[in-house]
Structures are given as C-alpha cells and as structure tokens.
Amino acid sequence: GSVKSMIGHCIPAAGAASLIKVALALYHRVLPPTLCEEVRTDLALGNGRLYLNTETRPWIQGGRMPRCAAVNAFGFGGINTHAILEEAPGQNTGPLSAFLGRRWKPGSELLVFVQPDRTALIQQVEDVRERLRNAPEGDLRRLAMALWRQRGQGEERLAVVAEDERTLEARLAAVVSKLADPARDRLQTRDGVYFNRRPVAGRLAMLFPGENSQYPDMLRDLAIEFPQVRHWFDFLDGLYDGERDLAPSQAIFPLPAGLSAEERIELQKQLRGMELGSESVFAADRALFALLTAFGVRADALLGHSTGENAALTASGVPRLDEAALGACIRRMNALYRNLEMSGVIPDGELLSVGALSLEQAQDILEADPRLHLTMDNCTNQFILFGPAEAIAAAHATLKQRGAFCTELALDRGYHTHLMSPMAEAFRALFASVEFAPAGTVLYSCVTAKPFPSEMEEMRDTAAAQYMCPVRFRESIENLYRDGVRVFVEAGPESHLTAFVRDILRNRPHVAVSCDDRRRGADHQLRHLLGQLFAQGIPVDLEPLYGGMPQPVTALAPYLPTAIPVIQSTGPVATQLRACLHASMPASHAHPLPQERIKACETTDDLAPPVIAKPLGRPGALAGHFDLMQEFLRQQERVMSVWLDRRRGR
Template identity: 35%
Template sequence: MVSSQSSQSTQTPSETELILLSGASRGALLEKIAALQSFCAKHPHDSLGDLAFTLATQETPSEMRLTLVASSVADLEKKLTRASERLQDSNCRQIRDVQGIYFFENPLGREGQVAALFPGEGAPYLGMIGDLPSHFPEVAQVISQCDEMTRSGGQAQLSRFLSVPEEADQRSQLEQELGGLGNTMFSVLMVDWALHDLFRSLGITPDAVAGHSAGELAALWVSGSLVGQLELEELRQTMDFLDTDEQSADSESVLLAVGASRESMQELLVEVSTEFGYAADASPLFLAMDNCPHQTVLIGPPEAMAKVAEVLRERKTMHERLPFNRPYHTPLFEPQMGPMARMFDRMQFQVPKIPLYSCTTGRPFPHEPDAIRELAMSHWIRRVEFSQMIRNMHDDGVRIFLELGPRGNLTSFVSDILRGREFLAVSADVQRHSGLTQLHHVLGQLFAQHVPMQPAALYRHRELKTIAWNSKMLAPVPL
C-alpha cells in the first residue's frame, strides 16, 4: 500500500532506549557488560540516546547477545547488574524479563523462519501505535496518506483514532465511531501496513505471512499476491454499505467469544441444535473462529444463542457477547457477500512472492490467481482456522511470530496454540506500553534471537553522536 524512505529528522523525546550488547562467548559478553557498568557509574548524566546510538552503530553483532530496554542511565545500570548476575550462572540459558532484559543462548533465528501476522477486526483501539508517527516519518506518511484517502471520500480523518481524548464524552464518541465497520476495517489495515513499513525500514523481512480475518487483506498485499495498491477507500465504502445493510436487516446474529476449546464448543452447539430441533445439516449455529485452545467464537440466532450463553454460565465458562452482529466466517454471511464479491472481482492477483498462509485452509495459498481470489473471498463465509494454521506454520519451520498490528491478540493466541514447543511470539503494539517502548522490546527480543536487522536504521531520523564508552570500539556501521 504505502512505501517510504525519509531522511527527515525527528527530535521527539524518547522515554526509553534500546541497548544492544554482544560478545563472541558468554565470557566476552560479561566483559562488555562490566565495561558498560563502569561507564554508567562514571557518567550517570550522559545521554542514554547517544549511548544506544553508539552501540547500534559501532558494535558488530556476534554470537552471544544481550539486549536491554532502559529509561535512564541509572535504570540501565540496574538492569546490567541483574543481567550480569544471571549470566554468571552457567545454567542460565535464557533471560526474558518483561522489564526489558533479553538473552537467548540458543537463538531461534539461526535456523527458524520469521512469520508476520496481521490482525483484523477486533484489534483496533483508541491510541493504537501511540507515539510512533512522531518518531518515524515512515509511519507518519502512511497515516497521512490514509487520512487523505478518507478526506477525498468525504470522511473524517482516521488519525483521530490514534490518540485518547481526556474528556469521557469525547472518548465514548470516538469509540462508537471506531466500532463502525468501515472505520474499524480501514483503521486496522492502516496500522497493519504502517507497522509493516516501519519494520521493513529496519531491515526485518518475514519469511512467511498470514492474516486473521480482515488481516488477510494485509497479508495478501505484503506477500505480493495482490497486484498494485489495495484501494482502501473502496474497502471502506464496501464495509460502510455492509454496516448500513446490517443495521436495516430484519434478523441478526449473536456472537459469543468463549474461553473454551473447539471440541467442547462443537459438542455444545450439537446439544443446543438438537434441543431446538435443528437438522444436523441445517443448523444456524456455527463455530466461526478457532482462535486457540482457549478461545472460540460462536455465532447463531438470538434465541438459540441465549441458550448457549445459559449453558456456559451454568458451566462457569468464561464468555463475552461481541458488540456486533455480523455473521462473518459462516454461511450466514453469504447473502451479504454481493459488495465483497464485486470488490474482489476488481482486484488483480498473482503468485505470492513469499509464502502466504490461508486462515481458511491453514495451508499456503494456491499458486493460480483465480484460485487465490476464490479462496480469499470464501474466507468471509468459512471458519477461521487460526489454530491449525499456526501449527502448520510451526511444522513448516516458522519459529518466530511477529504480529504487525494493534493490541496483540494474535500473539496471545499463538502462545496458547504452541504451548510446550520452541517459539517466540511478539506483538509490535500493545496497550500497556507506548509505541516506541514496545518497539524497543520487540526489536530487543528479535536481535537477541539473531533475526537479521539493521539496528542503525532505528536512529536515522535522530540527531545523536557517538561516545567513547569502550576503548575497544569497532569501526562504525553505516547508517
């Protein structure tokens, strides 16, 4: 959708910095840690940004890697001490401290593949990606171009959803607007692509891609399967039409997100279908999404779904009614597929340039353009098989799953699906961190896992200087 390279300088203050250290052996890494501890003790008021910049541009990555996310020189010194204490224990094989300390003795990036995952509807929230547009012109340009698309269509700017108003009434109004089908689809794809452009600018390219629900549109584009640019304004208009059609419909569907396995929920739907006299091959109750072992999404008519909810309450099974009634990923949505089908008919498809997995079949997309179109379109009336897709990707060699989109739901799903196996799942955006701080945490883990990247590119929009923290500094890495 949007590609950009910019040399524009940004001087927005950074609340955290990413510190990268490495050594040929654990002993060499411990020596680096000791040298940096000594520097921090002697220079407590030096710029943490200059230090981070120096380490990213002057140090050549080697075998043993430690990364830290720090808010100050004092914070860095404390984390270096904790890391040193743990690494001096030869039994320590990895450190994954959520405060920002990362080390992996057997990194997955040496041989394992990296997959990019793109979330869809249900992921957007007010304030998503936070301060990233102010730090990275690549991100700001994507947002600006999407705003221009909405302006040309006579709509309000999507960027209004990237901040959280202080006034409760304003927040409530924006949340209601974000819930509209056109806005939620357009905004999640905008953020998906903005994050993709950002990570690509940092030298991180996935070996495979996949999307969840509407996120599959982003995956189709990123893989090169969708020719040219996806017309987001046309997508927004299509979704707005569906939203209006849904609101005027005589009947509605109820959607429940349930904290239970696919198998148990399929049994429950059979029980309720039998009680309501539905024929086995004509029941309007569907398991629409198999997200992970502990989350499924059920869809059906209000009366029968009320019975489903009653049974779930009796069994003390966690569940939540979702705030919309669109029967996506079931045959119930087929009567509303007209606008979607016309949109897909106008798209041009080709063989993906990198492996593209289908969230419908759980397998890679076919290599025939017409078959790609048919499968992508049928995704909207067929079950989301996210669990099976992730298991298949892992079987095919993917070990690192990078979620490029808001909130981090897919990262949680992957962690549940692959529990007990070797993998890393990280999200580029979460609500508990600012955009930049979460970026630092993600890049820190990827670097420590030996994922190829260009750390120096993180600073191409900042005016920083190198500092002599270590007399054994190597030749600079070009920006």
Template identity: 30%
Template structure:
C-alpha cells in the same frame, strides 16, 4: 569482559549528565561480537543502563546465559548462524481502538504517510476523513470516549482503519530491517497479509477494505448479528449447543477458544446455556456476525468485486483462514479462496501450526493489541517458537516497539539500528569525550535569562533596581552616517574611574525598550535607498550616471519608463509601509512591556 569495561566507564560518568542514546551509540564500537551470546538492553537513562549492565554481569557470573526481564534485559545464546524465519500476523476487526499506534505515528513519518494515503483513497466515503476516526481529538467525558469507540467499531470504518495502521506498522518494521518470510491474518487481517505479500497494491487494499465494510453494512442491515468468544474447545461447545438454532462456529482461534456467530437473541441464549454448563462466554466488539450465513448477501457482491481486482502472485507464502494452509499460486484460485473467505470459518489454530511446520519460528503481531499473539502462543505451547507483539497496554507504543526489537535481536534477527536514529540529533563521540565535555560545564560568557532576571552562568542575578545616574554623562547618539556605514545604536556609559558599568546595568524591562526605540528609529533616519530593499521595494535607478556620461542602451523597457516606474509612487508606498509597520511594532512592544512589568511587580 566488555560488560565489565562498560560498567566501569559508566560508573565513572554516572554523575555527569550524558544522554542514554549518546552513551549507547558510543559503546557500540566497543562491543565485542560474541559468537556465543546476544544482548539487548532498553533503558531511559545512563543510571538505568549501568543498572542493567550490572544485572547481566551478575547473571553471567552465576552461570545463566538466558534472561528475559520486563525491565528491558534480553540475553540469549546464539543458536544458529542464520536468522530465524518470521511470520507476520495481521489482526482483524475487534482489535481496533481509538488512538491505536498514535505515539508511533508521532515518532515515525512512515506510519503517518500510510494513514494519509488511506485518507486519500477513501475520500468522500465518510462524513470526515478516515484518520479522524483512527486518531480522534482528546475526549473529556466518558460519553465522548464511547462515541469514538462506537464510530470506529462500524464495519465500514473499522476495516480500512485497521488496514491503514497495519500497513504503516509493516512498512516501519521493514525499514527497521524486520522482513517477513510468511504472512497470515485473522479474518479481515488476511487482506493485509495479502498486501504484505504483494498480491495487490496499497491503494487496492484500502479500496477493497472500504468496499468490503460498506457491502457488509448494506447487505446485512438490521440483521447483522453479533459474535461471542467461548473459553472451550469446539467439540465441547457443540455438545452443549446441539439443539441451538441460529448459532454457528465462526472462529477456531486456539485450542480452548472458539468464537460463535449468530443473531443477537441467539447469541444471548447460547451464552446463557454455556454459562450453565460452566463455560465462560462473552460478546466481542464487532458489528456483524462474520464468517456465518448471515453475511452471504454481502459475500456475493464482494466476490464480484474481487474477481475484477488486479492481483499478482504472492512473493511469500500467505496462509489462508479458510484452508488452514497457504494460498494457491494461481490467481484464479487466489480470487476464489478470497471470495469464499467471508462466509467460511476461520481455522486459525490449523493456520498457525501450519506456519510453524513450514519453518516459521518467530511470530510477530503487526497491528493493535496483542490478541493474535496470545492465540498463537496458546496454539504453539509445546513448540519452539517466539511470539511477540508491537502493541501492549502496559507500555507506551515506542517503548513496546523497542522491547520487541530487543527480543528480535537476541533471537538472531538483524535489526537496522540506524533507522531508529533517523531524524534524531545524536552525539556520536566516544564516552570519554562526552564525559570530558559534560564535566567542563558551560563557559563564563553564558548568561541565564528568564522573564524577570538575567545573570551570568556563575554569577548572581541582576535584581530589579533603579537605573543609577552615571558619573560621566552619556554621549549623545551618533548622527546617521552619510557613507552607508553601520550605525551605532547606543553606547554604554563609563564610570568616573574609567571602569565598565557591568555591575550597574539596568534591568531587562528597562533597557530592552530603550534599545528597541533606537533600533526602530534607525530606518527612518537612514537613506531611503538603503531602507527600500528591506520592505520589498526596488530602489530607484539614477537618471544619469555620476560621471555625467549617457546611460547605456538596453533591450526591453526604455530607461525613461524604468525611471518613471521607480520614482515617487514606490518611494511613497515604501515610506507609508515602513511607517505603518514601525507604528504597529512600537504599539505591540509597549503593550507587551507594560504587561511584563505588571507581572514582574
């Protein structure tokens, strides 16, 4: 019933220009909290909102209580009294790309702040600030695009860059009311997951990330190796590559996706062997053969750094890549597990399924792209789970965020809708009041002005024309007042019959310079004590009060010194400063009006 009511209201106001945000806010108090259904609509205009409401009404009349329409319609039944448990998934190296989450950073300061903190922590580590690699300037050639991607792919840059944006997105979700019950990551993403659980601080995360990338780059050198993704199960791959040397299984990502690590030549040979066996394989954009013996030199130095890092027990369970299970509670065990993380295979399938077994029902990828959400969806194909991502290539970042929040709302997650409106000017009046105001239109006193014309909102434009001579000569400008009252700058001439000359007003280009000259002349003709405060100079103090009595004694500098400091030097400076400013302003205005007249002719 409430949907029908809202549809009728929006149909009545459909021809009136009302912002969709204002319409949504005004409809919220009327919404009936159904104990059976939840609904979320993502729209850009009131017409879209009316169309979505009609689609929902049609579905409900047809007996359907579930909808997941990519246009922005999400409907589902209320299945539990408590919100579902949420698992945050943090992607690792390979998901980064230049400009990741740029539009969210523009809209939400919390994400910009995270990147700024990363800039501060990593200052001096790179040729330029870390943020310039995350958000490079616009590229005009393919070569510039490729250079930006190549720079961001460097391990020493990619890892802290991912950490910065993942911290920002996580903090944004928390402000929107989305809090994790579990955390996990893929490869480097496990560091962000530990930060999310409170194991170490934000500064520590960025410092560890930069050090991890630097140590890997220094230790591996030219023998860094590479990685390849294979669309097959590990057992099938092992049979084909039984005699291959220098290749290791590094990631068990999904039931039918496995990642290999090794030297460049060994990976190329393995891809050819797998292709001959009918298995699709391709290289992935990483700068190193992670989770393989090729990175053992870096692992030893990183283990020493981890041992010295201040840590705390996790506030929520964090699932380990190496264990396929939660991290232990003891700090010594946490540090040992993290120290071995770099050279141990990533058992992501076991990790995701262990999260589901622990109670997670919503899996949300917190970071760029949607690689992990795709892997998790494949690993949980036979389970009851909702898998979502913050980023999507087919939608702008803010639109994708709204779609994700809509699906979370329908799933039972309590979203803080007010946080979405922070910093926005939204009219919170009822829809009826908004429609009434919009239909009334602007008042007759409103003028429409552009660079060449001016007209009343309901009147004809004033075309360029010569200034007519008034039938009654205009009065001369009034002399400067002596009592400090307001100066009258100009008067509008009257016609012979006493009527106003509104219909004969000069054009903008003719009247504005004349009024400007009057305004600029006034300070020169006004008393100096009136003008001096306008240019930042204190007016001079009188040597003796007007009534002839002696001045009162005061502490500090003598009256004579104060008078000496306020006499002619300051008066001369104020006059010189004022004259120079006026001359510059007149010259600026002369050039501007001459150019404007040229363009208007």
C-alpha cells in the same frame, strides 16, 4: 499550541519563536502541545472546530489539502503580526523524526551487546558499567547508538531495554551475576533483558490482527516518531477526503481536550463500527508492517486473522495494487457493503466469545442448535460463536455451567459464516478486475489453514471466501509450526494473536512477540520486540532509531553571564515617563496629551538625571526601550548559542 507555555515570552522575538515552532511542526508533521496543568472549562468544552491541544500528537492529513498553520505574534513594542505557513510541496516521504520523537516524553532505549564468547560479553558489560560510573551519559540514546554502530560479531548476544542510567546499571549488574554461570544459555526478564545462547532455529511469520484490536490512540507514539507509521493513517484519512462527517483520525486519535464524556463515547462507538473498525486496523497493520520492514525484519510467511487477511494479502503483494488502486478498491468494497446492508440481506445477531473451554468440549452445543455458527477458532482455550440473541443467550447459560468464561462482543454481524455469502459474492466479482499473482513471501489463509493457491482464479476465490468461512487460526498456527516457523511477530495493534500463539504452542520451542502492548505503550514495546529478535540472532537494523542524531561538537564555548540590564527610574522620572507614554491611563480612556504637556516633558530641566542615557522626551523614551530590547536579544542569542553548543557536545 502556545510557544510561550514552553519557553516563556520572548518579548520582541516572540514571533520568531512561534515561526520556528510552526515550521518544525510542519516539517516533522507533529502537533506540539500547549503546556498547562488544567484547561479552562469554557475552552475545553467548546462546540467549535478550534480546540486546545495539550498533548503531543501526530499531525494526520490525508487528501489533496496540504498541512497549514497560522502564527500570531503579539510581542513587546506593539508587534501585531500574523502569518500562514504551508508544508513544502512534493514531500512524499517524511523526514526521519526519530531524534525528535524520543525527546517529547521520557522513553526507553535499546542497548545491544554481542561478543564471540561469554567472557568477552561480560567484559563488554562491565566496560559499559564503568563508563556510566566515571562519565555519566545523561542521554542513554547516544550510548545505545554507539553500542549498535560499534558492535562486533559472535554468538553471545544480549539486549537490554532501560529508561535511565540508574535502571540500566541495575539490569547490567543482574546480567553479570546471572551470566557468570557458564551453563546458563537463556535469560529473559519482564522488564527488558534478553539473552539467548541457543536461539530457536526456524522461519519467521508475521501475523496481522483484524477487528476488535483497534482502540483510541493506538500507535500514537509510533506515528509521532516514525513517518512510516503516520503515512498509513494519512492514507486512511485521504480515502474519503472530506466526504465523511468525521475523518478517521478524529476517532483514532481523539482530541485531548474539548470533548464531553458523551462525545468520547460516540467516537469510540464509531471506531468499533463495521467500516471504521476494519479500516483502522488495516491501516495500523500496514503501518507496523512498513515499520518492521524499515528495521530490516523480513518474514518468511504471512497470515491474517479475520479481516487482518486483507492486510496480509496486500502486504504480500499477491494482489497487484499500488496505493491509489488500493484506495479505490477499499472505497468500492465499503460501497458494496453499504448497499447490501441497506437491502437487508445481511442479518444481524450477537457474537459470544468463549474462553477457558476448548471447541471440542462445546461441539455438542453447536450441533444441538442450527442457529449457532462458529466464526473463529482462535486457540486451545478460546473460540467465538454467532447467532440470534435468544440462541446466544441459551448457549451462554449452558457454557457458563460448564465453567466457560463468556463475553458478548460489540459487533452484531455474522462475519465468517454462510450468512455473509452475499458480501463474499459481491467482493468476488470485484476481485475479478484485480490481478492476483504469487509473491516472494508465502501467504497463508485462515480459510484453508494452508498457503494460498498459486492459480489466479483460486486466489480470488480464497480472498473472497474469508467473509463466509470460519477463521481457522489455531489450525493455521499448527500448520505454520509444522512447516518450520518458530518465530511469530504480530504486526498490528494490541497483542491478542501473540497470546493465542502462546496458548496453542504451549511448551514447544517458539518465540511469539507483538509490536504493540497497550499497557506498556507501542514505543516501549517496539524496543522490547527488536531486542528479543536481536537476541534470537534474527537480522535487524536499528539505524532508524538513531538516524537523526546530531554530531557532537568538540570545542565548547565558555559560559556567558546572563544578567540583563534593567532601567531603574527615580520616582519623578517614572511619573514623567508614565505621563508621556500613557502608561497610567486605561486604554478605554486614552486620549492625546495636550501639546504643552508633551513640550513640558521634553524640556523639563529640574528633574533628577535619569539612569537611561536617552533624552526623556517621548522619542527618547521609545529609543531607550528599543535599545534595551536589542541588548536583551543579544544577550539571549549568546546564552542560547552556548546552551546549544553544550547540548550538541553531550
């Protein structure tokens, strides 16, 4: 991206500015944008590998090749320099980019309050309101950090998510009004206020979604802000390291410009495909599990839905696989599936999602046509059927007459039916070479709706059986609730499982919250999730939100004048300079001036004295130009130093 679009032309310092920008991009593994309102058509729809990046995007790079970037500097005075930079070797763990990520677009902040009693809590809120009135923060993030690091202890816990001071003041005013009632034990609003005097008591389960949760640009903001998230998309790109025509990240994070409508449709089709669909959701699930772990959220139980069971399995540590072995296992599983598909042993068909009707109300339809198969029992009001096109069409018509809402899904394979037995058997043979052992966190399976068995061979059987057995998600949630789980956190893209849990448990005491919200944005939803957990008294560590903030500067430098000296030549002098410096001649017609003309320029005495101090000959004019540029750079250095000092002090 062009640095000129961000800070203007730095004249002879343009190359230095570009070098700084590229070095920071490599360090934070972020692709900064070229800022522009509209991309030229011939640039936007080019067929080459180059494109104009107009949005801040995560820099995904898997495999053996490091990240590289080129710098082209075309500055004043004839600068024409090119450089290629490469990321530093051995950076296995990326820098904490939280302080950078919150600056690249307007965002929300999470502010937490905790006190031993209601009076003290209201007083703390009033103190913050007074602080905002008397000394506006300008940057809520610094206030949020102070509240977190200076928090006390107590049972009165409040969390507020706000985008700016005005919004925060309005929400705090409403909080004071509502919490003035001592009988109020709970307060929760859609816009981000969470208070719970008597949180639900119980264990916490993490839920991992499977296919049909993926979508373009999922978790993009979190991948920019947190290296734990970006790492798993790096991992996914590195699985095939150039073996595929399209890297997974090219479909997950499509280019902001340069793609036609047809090309975008094709990328979405690939993202919904069998291979990339399951792989992308797996990477997103593991990314959010890693992020939750970084924030100190610990699960007592894990449950995967459909292919999300693979994410739950590997997150639990039951299969003893490091990342290299995990990557090799995924590659082998995909190869086995492709071989089975080519052999024709996996039949195709159609999937039908049925809503607003319970499975019990449709049981007679399933029993009447043996070609229909139940693949998923998701919640009280939603299940999914699979079968050949004509059987699905007939069931669709009958179910619609009964008041059901039916949707045909894009996938055309009978996952979670006995039709997938060849794949389950192939995977079971593969798992024979993988060590399975119980882990510290209880792992549940939607195959049995119970915890995984503790014996190794039975573990392998259960892991493989998910491909040919219906997903018993509703029953699994009921059993988790029976076993004491009251808090359900969805660690994956979208929020389908959260909606399922709410439908299953209805009015029973529980908390169901997702890491992602497609309408709100994953970065905003993360703050809401952490705020809700904090208000529930669940241990969280908010330090990753503030790890990169610079320390304030106590002494501020005075403002300096920003006026830049300008050469103002008289008419005759300007004419003479143009003649000497070829400024008035097109480049295509430029040719050396006669020596007598140059000599005349150097020796003329009857012209008005110039404003510049240097002689008027060609060397003098150039020297004057460079003196001016040096003074300009000194002025800019002083101005930027003052600006940076003031920013650090705020």
